[in-house]
Amino acid sequence: MQLLLATREDDQPDYLDLPLDRPLESWDDPRLVEIPIGVHRHVVRFVGHRGRLYALKELPARLAGREWRLLQALRDEGLPVVDVLGVVSERGEGLDDILITRHLEFSLPFRFLFLRSGLPRLHDSLVDAVAALLVRLHLAGFFWGDCSLSNTLFRRDAGALSAWVVDTETGELHPRLTDGQRRHDLDIAELNLLGGLLDCQASGRLPTDIDPVVVATTLRQRYEQLWTELTAEELVDFAQRHLIDERVKRLNRLGFDISQITIHQGEGGSVVRFRPEVVEAGHHQRRLKDLTGLDALENQARRLLNDLRSYGAWLSAQEGRELPEALAAYRWLTHVFEPALAAIPDELRDRREAPELYHEILEHRDALVAARHQPVRVPEAAASYASVALPFAETERSVLDAAED
Amino acid sequence: MAEVVLRGVDKVYPNGFQAVTDLSLDIEDGEFIVMVGPSGCGKSTALRMIAGLEEITAGELRIGERVVNEVEPKDRDIAMVFQNYALYPHMTVYDNIGFALKLAGTPKEEMDRRIREAARILELEENLARKPGQLSGGQRQRVAMGRAIVRQPAAFLMDEPLSNLDAKLRVQMRAEIAALQRKLGVTTFYVTHDQVEAMTMGDRVAVIKDGILQQVDNPQHLYDHPQNVFVAAFIGSPSMNLYSGRLEQAPGGGQLHFGSQSVFVPDHVIDSKPGLREHFGREIIMGIRPEDLNDPELAQEVDPAQCIEADIELIEALGSEILVHFTLDATAVDSGDPDAEAVSTDGAPSVGRFDPRSRVKAGDRVKIQVDVDRIHCFDPDTRLAMDAG
Numbered sequence: 001m002q003l004l005l006a007t008r009e010d011d012q013p014d015y016l017d018l019p020l021d022r023p024l025e026s027w028d029d030p031r032l033v034e035i036p037i038g039v040h041r042h043v044v045r046f047v048g049h050r051g052r053l054y055a056l057k058e059l060p061a062r063l064a065g066r067e068w069r070l071l072q073a074l075r076d077e078g079l080p081v082v083d084v085l086g087v088v089s090e091r092g093e094g095l096d097d098i099l100i101t102r103h104l105e106f107s108l109p110f111r112f113l114f115l116r117s118g119l120p121r122l123h124d125s126l127v128d129a130v131a132a133l134l135v136r137l138h139l140a141g142f143f144w145g146d147c148s149l150s151n152t153l154f155r156r157d158a159g160a161l162s163a164w165v166v167d168t169e170t171g172e173l174h175p176r177l178t179d180g181q182r183r184h185d186l187d188i189a190e191l192n193l194l195g196g197l198l199d200c201q202a203s204g205r206l207p208t209d210i211d212p213v214v215v216a217t218t219l220r221q222r223y224e225q226l227w228t229e230l231t232a233e234e235l236v237d238f239a240q241r242h243l244i245d246e247r248v249k250r251l252n253r254l255g256f257d258i259s260q261i262t263i264h265q266g267e268g269g270s271v272v273r274f275r276p277e278v279v280e281a282g283h284h285q286r287r288l289k290d291l292t293g294l295d296a297l298e299n300q301a302r303r304l305l306n307d308l309r310s311y312g313a314w315l316s317a318q319e320g321r322e323l324p325e326a327l328a329a330y331r332w333l334t335h336v337f338e339p340a341l342a343a344i345p346d347e348l349r350d351r352r353e354a355p356e357l358y359h360e361i362l363e364h365r366d367a368l369v370a371a372r373h374q375p376v377r378v379p380e381a382a383a384s385y386a387s388v389a390l391p392f393a394e395t396e397r398s399v400l401d402a403a404e405d
Numbered sequence: 406m407a408e409v410v411l412r413g414v415d416k417v418y419p420n421g422f423q424a425v426t427d428l429s430l431d432i433e434d435g436e437f438i439v440m441v442g443p444s445g446c447g448k449s450t451a452l453r454m455i456a457g458l459e460e461i462t463a464g465e466l467r468i469g470e471r472v473v474n475e476v477e478p479k480d481r482d483i484a485m486v487f488q489n490y491a492l493y494p495h496m497t498v499y500d501n502i503g504f505a506l507k508l509a510g511t512p513k514e515e516m517d518r519r520i521r522e523a524a525r526i527l528e529l530e531e532n533l534a535r536k537p538g539q540l541s542g543g544q545r546q547r548v549a550m551g552r553a554i555v556r557q558p559a560a561f562l563m564d565e566p567l568s569n570l571d572a573k574l575r576v577q578m579r580a581e582i583a584a585l586q587r588k589l590g591v592t593t594f595y596v597t598h599d600q601v602e603a604m605t606m607g608d609r610v611a612v613i614k615d616g617i618l619q620q621v622d623n624p625q626h627l628y629d630h631p632q633n634v635f636v637a638a639f640i641g642s643p644s645m646n647l648y649s650g651r652l653e654q655a656p657g658g659g660q661l662h663f664g665s666q667s668v669f670v671p672d673h674v675i676d677s678k679p680g681l682r683e684h685f686g687r688e689i690i691m692g693i694r695p696e697d698l699n700d701p702e703l704a705q706e707v708d709p710a711q712c713i714e715a716d717i718e719l720i721e722a723l724g725s726e727i728l729v730h731f732t733l734d735a736t737a738v739d740s741g742d743p744d745a746e747a748v749s750t751d752g753a754p755s756v757g758r759f760d761p762r763s764r765v766k767a768g769d770r771v772k773i774q775v776d777v778d779r780i781h782c783f784d785p786d787t788r789l790a791m792d793a794g
Contacts, residue, residue: 041491041569063569150491169569175420180458180478187479191505192491198504199493213507 005086013049024058053103064097070168080164106353107153129163131222145170148192158299158359233275255281255298291329296355308332343382407469407559414464424450425616435590439607443744447616484558492537499533502551523554560592634788638740643756647738654685664735669710678791692781698757701774729757
């Protein structure tokens, strides 16, 4: 038996005391968390350990090794994939390998979202998240081959969703993808999205206002729009070359940074042709991290940065001088963000991850302002949110696909 | 339905790596052709060029009457089968087969007709109202196939479709896919690294290595008449035994020496292999299939001049046959298969496939009869077969 670990973290289970020499399906161990996951290609079971969940998937050695390498490569590229922790091999005659991944905290399976997401225009968020994920993967040269709702987990991201890859069995990493590969991957994603939604409909859990065919075909539009915005070459009149800056700002707003812009001036100098090259998404995430040390998803980071900048502007007005952004960030973190979260009782902290909690406090504050027609400060909004809203939200630290039964 | 024709197709990646070189292949209308080769040989690249997932650097690809080099994948009228075969647990078999047609806007009556036709072909008519959880493993796979069938493509492309399945289901599905393809008569291009899969499924098998097509033939002819050393070693399990040897002229034929062993090859064998007579006094590569090595104790007639002697190292009793492992002190030959075990420098590991009545045991020193009528000879310079085919 061989156990190959990516890292040796203190909080991981001691896998070696699991019955690794027996088929995963036959295990009977108190640490196993029984989750119905429907028809699946391979046996998948979950182990609970210190409040965290670990997914164990049994699959042939060649596939396990491949998925191990792919997940690591994608993680190294900064792409949103589950953490791969280890592979157990050489388990004995006739036994496949076991791939171990950490279940993504605060992630939500798609069926849960349809049951109780609380998100307005959920289907838009869902499609946008899948389209953005696919675009990011394609920019990195990753052909997924099986993009589906079942192979994706979603995390709340400031009122929207952010999508994560959980299964790369059919994936391939290339230096770059051809248009044919991208379109084929999109065909598969569109078909799988339709299948997933129809299945949800067949189980009676899809809201009646959602038309699976319309949602599935929207994926292609959203993908093409985003891909074009990120990669297309543009022609502008020389006099309108400020449009280059506007394109860059739009890309930043979408969360992408620019590594370089290639600009060609046409004959006679009247026309400029340019193509931006984007790097991996996370423009706002990186900025927030630099300023405050906080880890957040992209939309969360954008929302927190906006709040931080509003606070900085207010602070500058109070002090009668322009404060450096780093100083404003420090004050915002210690005087606004941390006290707001401190107002949340410990027993409710598991309901949302910290940046999402803060986002929801801000949403709650906006609702209070709209109701009272007067300003509401963040500490008051936090206290109100902790007493009237959060107690009714479900714990989302470890939501699995329990809806699929 | 349509024929698929590749003419002088090259694939060169931007980094200069040439994955496929001058590939010409005619896949006839309704034919099931399997492309097989070791990892990195260019077989998946070939399939992806047909599918439109990889651009063709040079050459021409035709599907039916159309040259499709520049045609979008979805407009090529092909179906990639089994790239993803997850079934939806809450949907009936009927819906699992037909839901993709909704995306194409297929009218309801037409959808119904196609789904029922696919179910009839797949013998799933009785199960249309069931859910996947109520089906056997094989039935589930057939539902997945149904999803491709209802699209009624001109050709199926299958890239290692069975690689995710367990061994038992894989064997079952080989037979099911082959039978289904014959029933449907849809042109099919199937890619695998597994030569057993290739030999048991395809009307013809195309062997490829380093991006260059080695041989295309029906399975039996490919097995009996490999055109070069690579094909000889790659096709067949266990592999053909290959030795470097020397052919000397002898009365009534030739004497073939390999290591300390020697067998007599009569004139009629030498004359059946074009060019072999010119190799008298020269090196050759000789090949012997495991089943052409026999236990002389069971033979009615034994010619001592056609026997070799070896120490048996291992016996694998498989019931219907015995695999006999031994090492000869001859020089082993590298077949060029990157997935094969490294060539031993300490003799040539060999395998014989004996009748199960044989009583040879590990540790015995025994005589082994070589069926010299069935030996294969290759030119060591060109590595091509000296075979009339």
